[in-house]
Amino acid sequence: DAKTTQPNSMESNEEEPVHLPCNHSTISGTDYIHWYRQLPSQGPEYVIHGLTSNVNNRMASLAIAEDRKSSTLILHRATLRDAAVYYCILRPPDDYKLSFGAGTTVTVRA
Amino acid sequence: NAGVTQTPKFQVLKTGQSMTLQCAQDMNHEYMSWYRQDPGMGLRLIHYSVGAGITDQGEVPNGYNVSRSTTEDFPLRLLSAAPSQTSVYFCASSYSDRTNYGYTFGSGTRLTVV
Numbered sequence: 001d002a003k004t005t006q007p008n009s010m011e012s013n014e015e016e017p018v019h020l021p022c023n024h025s026t027i028s029g030t031d032y033i034h035w036y037r038q039l040p041s042q043g044p045e046y047v048i049h050g051l052t053s054n055v056n057n058r059m060a061s062l063a064i065a066e067d068r069k070s071s072t073l074i075l076h077r078a079t080l081r082d083a084a085v086y087y088c089i090l091r092p093p094d095d096y097k098l099s100f101g102a103g104t105t106v107t108v109r110a
Numbered sequence: 111n112a113g114v115t116q117t118p119k120f121q122v123l124k125t126g127q128s129m130t131l132q133c134a135q136d137m138n139h140e141y142m143s144w145y146r147q148d149p150g151m152g153l154r155l156i157h158y159s160v161g162a163g164i165t166d167q168g169e170v171p172n173g174y175n176v177s178r179s180t181t182e183d184f185p186l187r188l189l190s191a192a193p194s195q196t197s198v199y200f201c202a203s204s205y206s207d208r209t210n211y212g213y214t215f216g217s218g219t220r221l222t223v224v
Contacts, residue, residue: 034212043114043200044153046212087152093209096141096160097168098202100152 004088009105018075020104022088025069032091033064034098035073037084044087044100047073083108112137116201116216123191123223131186131219133201139214140206142184146170146197147218153200159184160206191223 005023012018024033034049048055048062050071055062061074075082087103117132135142143158145168155168159178173195175187184203188195201216 032209036212041218043215043217044202044213045215049212051209091208096143096158096204096208097155098145098153098213100145100154102152 004090004101006086006088006101006104008102009107011107011109012075012078013109014079015077018078018082018106018108020073020075020086020088020106021070022072023070024088024090027068027090028092029068030093032093033062033068033071034089034091035060035062036087036089036098036100037082038087038103039081039084047086049091078106078108080108080110082106114201114203114214114216116199116219118219119217120220121222123188123221125191125193125223127191129188129191131188131199131201131221133184133186133216134182135184135201135203135214136182137203137214138181139203140181141204141208142178143168143202143213144174144176144184144186145200145202146195147200148197156186156199188221193223195221196223197221 035047036044038044050062063072085103114135140161144156145153147153154170157176159165165176199219202213204213205211
């Protein structure tokens with residue numbers, strides 16, 4: 001399975017943007033890039049996913065490098081509710097499994 | 111609200127006891143799965159199902175059984191509980207179209223085996 005590398009932790013101030021990097025240098029051409037987050041004492045929550053083009057939704061934006069070896073999840077204005085562990089996951093189209101790594105713990109300062 | 115419902119939220123078992131963790135979804139998702147999460151670790155896949163009557167093993171299936179008789183329900187059975195099965199269990203579901211949809215997770219069952 002292709003692996004992802006994320007920083008262990010990041011801090012942000014409330015109402016400022018947060019850029020969460022993810023490296024996936026061994027990604028295959030058909031792997032989708034998924035992001036999930038897990039708030040304290042809750043189940044993971046789907047955030048966004050993409051294949052090649054940048055994606056936007058109401059929660060975040062996903063910027064994918066042209067060579068697809070890295071991506072960045074962008075939270076445009078962090079709130080205290082965005083404090084969570086964020087997981088970057090590669091998902092082959094023929095595989096149902098989500099392989100969770102350690103993720104990035106995001107702390108938001110008021 | 112539509113979503114994935116897990117029961118119970120908390121459970122304490124004695125070693126050797128058996129129990130069933132319930133998972134139900136009302137989104138007509140074809141795919142359902144069970145994960146466990148141990149302290150400081152990511153989630154690991156236990157079992158999954160791509161539709162009613164079809165189940166398969168994930169990466170940590172030992173000590174667990176599943177069945178899928180309906181689209182809505184996917185119970186996880188612990189056959190003879192062991193302290194190593196102390197964990198938080200999450201059920202997840204998704205449409206079979208994996209290119210356009212993400213997974214919806216339940217809020218978890220926190221299990222302690224003493």
